[in-house]
Amino acid sequence: MTKTIVITGGSRGIGRATALLCAKRGWNTVISYVGNKEAAEQTQADCENAGGKCVIERCDVACEQDVISLFASAINGFGTLDGVVNNAGIVASPQPIIDMDIARMQRIFDTNILGAYIVAREAARHMVRSRGGAGGAIVNVSSMAAKLGGPNEYVDYAGSKGAMDAMTIGLSKELGPEGVRVNAVRPGIIETDIHASGGRPNRAADLGPGCPLGRAGKAEEVAESIIWLLDDASSYVTGAFMDVSGGR
Template sequence: MSEQGHVVLITGGSRGIGRATAELAASRGWKVGINYQRDAGAAGEAVATIQRAGGQALAIQGDVAIEGDVIGMFDRLAEAFGPVTALVNNAGIVAPASLLADMDVSRMRRVFDTNILGAYLSAREAARRLSTDRGGPGGAIVNVSSIASRIGSANEYVDYAGSKGAVDTLTLGLAQELAGRGVRVNCVRPGIIDTEIHASGGQPDRAWQRAGVIPLQRPGQASEVAAAIVWLLSDEASYTTGAILDVAGGR
């Protein structure tokens, strides 16, 4: 399957699910913008990997919670590769495991600013640029949520779970807004995936420690989530919008 001519921005694209998605999309012929906030080295490695394989990619620094940065990401990608036709709304953070009763407001603001405001700002900019009634080319948005939005993540990350619930709702509402404007909007909800996000939450071995609660008895791999995301981006999913697809090993 070739997707020549498509240009996708992947927020949080330098590692984990974002990087796996970038590499898979590039292998299908997409031109890829890899957004990162701090780790320029990881973003550069992702770009180099794609280029060595014959693909086209660009690393773009920016904080999704800052409106000017989000606008700048889309501008830079369009200048490099032409009109943006897709967004993978992937950037997200988690904080160390905690009861809600013990969380301070600064922690909650950090999580909500990145995971909710960042997702909404990125989706808004994509809607402005992709919508055919605004002169855009049409295209697709895939939001990356989490199975946490359905199970609540009690005793660990109820703030993170709540932020991903907002992403689910964004998907449902925006899909209806853009259905007549040439843009499909869908969502992938990963379960426990073996990526670096667990280390950032203070539990580097969490994915395998929790394998027993997963019906498939193992954590997922970033490549397995990327496959679902790229399918939803592709023309093969042309009649799919407003969908929330769980990639969670049966949870």
């Protein structure tokens, strides 16, 4: 069955890898981006070459109207919504909390917490059976930082992902009776652009060898777990966390 999946932050990294795996299954995707339209257009082209239809839309998840428009694009374009990958997130340069200013923390929390909650709300509004939806699956992209705490680097980011974990548990219970499963993946050290955006482009190469599996992970490896949680193969799984971290 063809599914329609919304992926926030879908132009690069884990979001892009997930979109491509969706496309290979013949699923429709609606992916959001914030600043890099060129990367989004490339992902769109790659998805369509892989066999799936893809719509791209600029969306700042911290802006309610942007998120509402993103979901409207999915419904208007494909008529239905089967899954949401709540993936958009940001990190800042490594700092102990004593040096963090309010602007940094506000930006992290606006995107990673408020944005994630707005996305989850809109997903619920479109998928719950009591409002005419057909059910579906939400996959929250958290982080191992929620368990490890991010000391001396980004306790703000870690805390924002801890909030996402709490949301996953609560919404799995709230939305389960409505036919919507809610799960999360917690990536560890993964080779993506997020490290460069946080000022440490070599972070994955530096820390990967210290994982029990001896290397950093790849975005595609996280995407495989996300796809399984979106798929009907995981139909009895909700409120679960998959640590894709090489044992870290």
